[in-house]
Amino acid sequence: MPAAGRSIFIAGAGIGGLTLALALAKFGAHVVVLERSTGLSAFGAGLQISPNARRVLDRLGLSDALSARSFEPAGIDVYPFARANPLVTMDLGGVMPERFGAAYSVMHRADLAEALYEACRRFANIDVLFGVDDWQVQTGDSGVAVTIQEAGAQSRTLRGAALIGADGVHSRTRTELLTGPAATYAGRIAWRGLLPMEALAGQIAPDRVSVLFGPGLHLVCYPLPHRRQVNLVLFNRHKDEAAADRPTLAFKPSRSTRLQAIFAAAAGQWTPWPLYTVATDRWHRGPVAVLGDAAHAMEPFQAQGAAMAIEDAAVLAPLLVANANPAEAFARYQASRQARVRRVAALSRSNGRIFHLPWPLSAARDVGIRLQGRRGHLRRLQWLYGFDTDAR
Numbered sequence: 001m002p003a004a005g006r007s008i009f010i011a012g013a014g015i016g017g018l019t020l021a022l023a024l025a026k027f028g029a030h031v032v033v034l035e036r037s038t039g040l041s042a043f044g045a046g047l048q049i050s051p052n053a054r055r056v057l058d059r060l061g062l063s064d065a066l067s068a069r070s071f072e073p074a075g076i077d078v079y080p081f082a083r084a085n086p087l088v089t090m091d092l093g094g095v096m097p098e099r100f101g102a103a104y105s106v107m108h109r110a111d112l113a114e115a116l117y118e119a120c121r122r123f124a125n126i127d128v129l130f131g132v133d134d135w136q137v138q139t140g141d142s143g144v145a146v147t148i149q150e151a152g153a154q155s156r157t158l159r160g161a162a163l164i165g166a167d168g169v170h171s172r173t174r175t176e177l178l179t180g181p182a183a184t185y186a187g188r189i190a191w192r193g194l195l196p197m198e199a200l201a202g203q204i205a206p207d208r209v210s211v212l213f214g215p216g217l218h219l220v221c222y223p224l225p226h227r228r229q230v231n232l233v234l235f236n237r238h239k240d241e242a243a244a245d246r247p248t249l250a251f252k253p254s255r256s257t258r259l260q261a262i263f264a265a266a267a268g269q270w271t272p273w274p275l276y277t278v279a280t281d282r283w284h285r286g287p288v289a290v291l292g293d294a295a296h297a298m299e300p301f302q303a304q305g306a307a308m309a310i311e312d313a314a315v316l317a318p319l320l321v322a323n324a325n326p327a328e329a330f331a332r333y334q335a336s337r338q339a340r341v342r343r344v345a346a347l348s349r350s351n352g353r354i355f356h357l358p359w360p361l362s363a364a365r366d367v368g369i370r371l372q373g374r375r376g377h378l379r380r381l382q383w384l385y386g387f388d389t390d391a392r
C-alpha cells in the first residue's frame with residue numbers, strides 16, 4: 001500500500017505545511033496537520049512570490065484566491081545611496097508570465113496562509129488541529145505513532161505512515177527527532193514595518209517594488225494594495241540577536257532624502273526580526289522528514305525561503321503518495337532538492353554581501369546593476385524562476 005494509504009502527519013501549519021497538506025490531499029491522502037498556535041498565525045509581513053512558487057500554487061487551484069489578495073508589481077526600482085532617481089527599473093509585470101509561465105506577485109504572508117487554509121478546508125481528508133500544546137512521536141517499521149496533546153483535551157495517540165516537520169526555522173522535528181543542528185544567527189536583523197499607502201506617497205512608486213541601498217543596510221518596500229498598506233523591510237548588521245531588543249535603529253540616514261523621509265514616516269513602527277539560517281545534510285530518518293525552513297532556512301536576500309518550502313511540498317507529495325516506504329520517498333526528495341536549495345541559499349547570502357558593500361565597492365556594484373539593465377535578471381535567474389517541480 002502506498003504510504004499515503006495511511007495518515008500522514010505534518011507538524012506546522014505555515015506556508016510549507018499547508019502547501020504539503022493540499023498537495024497530498026489532492027492525491028487522496030489523509031493528512032493531519034498539528035499546529036501549536038491557536039489559529040492561523042498572522043506573524044510575518046510581506047512576501048514576494050516568484051513564478052517558480054506561483055506555478056505550484058496555481059496548479060493547486062489557488063490562482064484566483066491569490067490574485068484577489070496579491071499584487072503584480074510592474075518592476076523593481078533600484079536606488080543607490082543618496083541618488084534621487086532609480087539606477088534601473090528591473091522589469092517584472094507582464095514579462096514574468098510571458099517568460100516563466102506564472103506571475104511574480106507580492107502579498108502579505110497571512111493572506112497566503114489564509115488562502116492555503118481555505119483551500120485545505122475544502123478537503124474532507126485534511127484535518128488541521130490548532131492549539132496542539134505538545135506532540136510526541138514513536139517511530140517503527142510500520143510508521144509513526146503520534147501522541148497529541150491539545151489544549152484542554154485528553155491526549156490521544158494516532159497512527160500513520162510518516163511525519164513531516166514543517167515547523168519552521170527552530171524546528172523541533174529537526175533538532176529532536178533528526179538530532180540535527182540548532183539554527184544559526186546570521187548576524188543581521190530584518191526590521192519590518194507596515195504603513196498606510198498614503199504615508200509613503202511620492203517616495204516610492206505605487207506600482208513597483210523599491211530597493212534602496214545605504215551604507216551597511218538596504219531597504220525593500222512594496223505596496224500591498226489589497227490591504228491599502230506598504231510593506232517595508234530594512235536589513236542591517238547586528239553582532240547578536242539581543243540587539244533586536246533595541247527600540248530604534250542605530251543608523252541615521254544622512255545623505256539620502258528619500259531614506260530620511262521613509263524613516264520619518266516609519267518612526268516607531270519597526271519590528272525587529274533576527275535572521276537565522278539552517279544548514280544540515282540530514283533531512284530525514286526512517287518515517288520522519290523536514291521541509292521548508294525546518295530543513296534549510298536561508299537569508300531572505302533573494303526572497304526565496306517560502307518559495308523553496310512550496311517547491312519542497314510539490315516535489316515531496318507525489319513521491320510519498322507513490323511509495324509504499326516513506327523512507328524511500330524521503331531519500332528521493334532529499335536527493336532531488338538539496339543541490340537546488342543550496343544554490344538558492346548561496347545566491348541569497350551573496351546578495352546580502354553585495355547589497356551592503358561599503359564605498360567604493362558599492363560604486364562598482366552599482367555599475368554592474370546598471371549594465372544588467374531592465375531585463376538582465378530574466379536571463380540571470382532563468383534557472384530559478386523557470387524551474388518547474390513537475391518537469392524533473
Ligand SMILES: Cc1cc2nc3c(=O)[nH]c(=O)nc-3n(C[C@H](O)[C@H](O)[C@H](O)COP(=O)(O)OP(=O)(O)OC[C@H]3O[C@@H](n4cnc5c(N)ncnc54)[C@H](O)[C@@H]3O)c2cc1C
Pocket residue numbers: 011012013014015016017034035036037041044046047048049132166167168169171172190192233273275291292293294300303304305306307308309
Ligand atoms: C524578513 C523576511 C522576509 C522574507 N521575504 C520572503 C519573500 O519575499 N519570499 C519568500 O519566498 N520568502 C521570504 N522569506 C522567508 C519565508 O518567510 C520563510 O522561508 C517561510 O515562511 C518558511 O515557511 P515554513 O512553512 O517552512 O515555516 P513557517 O512559515 O515559519 O511555518 C512554521 C509553522 O510551524 C509552526 N510550529 C513551529 N513549531 C511547532 C511545533 N513544535 N509544533 C507545531 N507547530 C509548530 C509555527 O507556528 C508555524 O505555523 C522572508 C523571511 C524573512 C525573515
